[in-house]
Amino acid sequence: MDGAQLTQQIINGLTLGCLYGLIAIGYTLVYGILRLINFAHGDVLMVGCYMAWFGAVQFGLPWWAALMGSMLLTALLGVLIDQGAYRPLRRAPRISALITAIGVSFFLENLGLVVFGGRPKAFLRPEVFNHIYQWGSVRVLSLSVWTPIITGLILAGLLIIIYRTRLGMAMRALSRDLVTVRLMGIDTNRVVAATFAIGSALAAAGGVLWAMKYPQINPLMGVLPGLKAFVAAVLGGIGNVAGAMIGGLLLGLAEILLVAWLPELAGYRDALAFVLLIGILLFKPTGIIGEELPE
């Protein structure tokens, strides 16, 4: 493998990692505040993609309008899921909420199969994202350049919300002690609903970028990115927004470079993600830059 090929593979890895990271942010946000691993995140992402598909392909909206609409509708879905599935379990043991999350995931997948059908649909890639930049033999899709920019903007917006607004202050307080926050007269249900709305909108944004890169959507498409993003979130330190991004980039690079250097192991790419997960849980359960869990 020469230098150009290695550069190309590293770019491939960073592109994939950026997408993992973006999806992992949604995971980690909900976990950081509610200590709930929302296993339905990948399926919320799938619904977001279909919303964008309906907007852009069926109703002919420009891509940014379809993206906005999809984020809005998916945020609403997140709030509904919280109201219907998680709120009744707020005081139940954490494991009950976790199992409910898995149930929600299956529910969304099967609902998707009934409503959208099992046949995959072609997603669109707008012209802006379809150029190819070329330096020597290294080629980059313009979407791959835009993805980190969009991710950075989303990350910045999120950090502003968390650290600079009253809502963010309430979220941070809530992540420490839900009961005390409620005693202080804060409407915790509203704060939790807002958290789910933001998390789901992020899933939609991540999903739309994912679907533009891999332009094919089907009701089970969320499973794999969801799992990988979960691994990325744990790798970086679950609950930590910047950690999710770092975990995502690391996972993407590791997957691509594994195949680049050892092509005969290409079939074990998914296994690598889970080996990394097991490794980090064994040796540094708080993740690469995770804080100690307050107990």
Added chain:
Amino acid sequence: MKRMMLAAACAVLCAALAAPAPAAEPVKLGVVFPMTGPAAVYGQNGVKGLKLAQQARPTVLGRPVELVVADNKSDKVEASNAVNRVIQKNRVQAILGCLTSSNSLAAAPVAEQAGVPLLSPWATNPLVTQGRKYVFRICFIDPFQGSVAAKFARANLKARTAAVMIDISQDYCVGIAGFFERAFSKLGGKIALKIHYNTGDQDFSAQLGAIAAAKPDIIYVPGYFTEDALIARQARELGLKQPLLSGDAAQAAELIKIGGPAVEGLYLTTHFDEKGVTTKSGRSFVAAYRQAYHEAPDSVSALSYDSYNALLDAMQRAKSVKGAEVAAALEQTKDFPGVTGVLTLVQHNAVKPAVILKVKDGQFTYVATVKP
């Protein structure tokens, strides 16, 4: 009043139960197809073909035919469960399915053990029928398909080296890739690189990067259309210009919808194309299919159509719907005029010509027919 109505209802119910069974009890055929999951497109097109076949020939031995469709969710475990279910619960006389090789391999032992004939329209892996008494197929097998692809690659595409991308979660892909490699090497070609992926993968940039480094003349990707379409797009984005060659699992309209300009020029080996039709029944099938669904029939729908008719033909010849007798009759299938060609089963497998297609201007276009 209420009591009277209840009594009346009871009386009606009793009468219904006591009435003699209708003269012609339906012959039930289990249809265990992937209606959801990665292979959903194949299952749904297959059922379209079956519905058409049932309309054209709704009875056998004077009894109506009933199709019991069971979804195997493109999953091996679900496939064997679904076959079990249609046998135990629905009491079907025979089974059409499964479509994919992996699912058929999982389902075949169940049917074999129950002594219910299972006829696969589309599973091409040779192991599906091997050593089994009740399992048949009406398509050719992959040693043939792989060698057709290898010959085409050597003679027509003038390829000296080939990279092979193998979906290791599908028995079909692993099998056909092996047969292609053997035939390609025998013809003097060289396999530059073999590289794996899994069904459901979406990012192939790493594999394609490795292929770019190996600089083969062609890339052989005998995978499912979803992965093939994404592979084609990513290959072109990464600047790989080699011709792509695929197998029968790539023949789905979605390949072109998802792949767009990237799949232009892709070649594939398959069972059926409307332009390669030679039989009279084939021509009337194409006309009926186009009229019913406003699209061209593909291999899966045509083979499903044939499997229905071949099974009914065997029942007719056996003058029975009993498992052992139908299986014996299926084994004797000879010169049956199917829409995908004239069918003769040799050791439970059909020996038939293959068709080579090329994607051109957003359409599958007919290139050639290769006789066995």
